[in-house]
């Protein structure tokens with residue numbers, strides 16, 4: 001089995017990176033870690049990568065004259081590592097249209113809301129402010145618009161009456177750690193295709209009852 005080579009872009013804590021590292025540690029997982037690229041030199045995510053023996057590349061964005069120069073350096077690092085799929089995992093930089101187009105349908109992102117709701121910053125607080133009963137996370141292909149693109153996987157969690165944004169974020173994060181490896185596995189198995197900007201998944205089980213909240 002040839003495994004899909006992953007390039008993970010990070011800026012911070014790296015818990016989603018860890019979920020991918022853990023998934024890829026299973027030889028039966030159809031993707032492997034090729035490189036972790038960070039724009040933040042002291043990102044804890046880089047330690048996680050080093051600990052797992054994965055190649056890392058640090059590119060502090062301030063060292064570059066323009067966004068295009070920075071993105072070109074990222075692109076070079078990914079190409080040299082033979083990356084087949086780019087995974088944004090808490091990568092807090094907007095990417096230039098040229099870079100996004102170059103990785104069309106080969107770059108995915110995870111966002112802690114049920115997109116298209118609550119794009120941008122503080123999506124957990126946005127969910128609390130809206131009074132929704134459920135929220136979750138979304139893994140999607142990246143397009144040239146913030147937190148937009150064909151949806152691959154979503155996971156749903158309850159929003160509880162006394163949730164703070166931090167508590168809700170933790171509950172969503174646990175769902176992220178399941179959703180991201182699932183999305184990567186589906187792509188690596190060749191079961192995902194984009195048709196008219198919607199994702200079709202081959203051979204998936206869609207059975208699920210309604211999740212009614214609140215229950216009495």
Ligand code: GAR
Nearest residue numbers: 012013014015016089090110111112
């Ligand atoms: C995650 O919750 C991820 O969904 C979010 O940043 C966090 C990174 O955590 N990403 C975004 O909000 C992107 N719009 P991690 O570094 O522990 O994976």
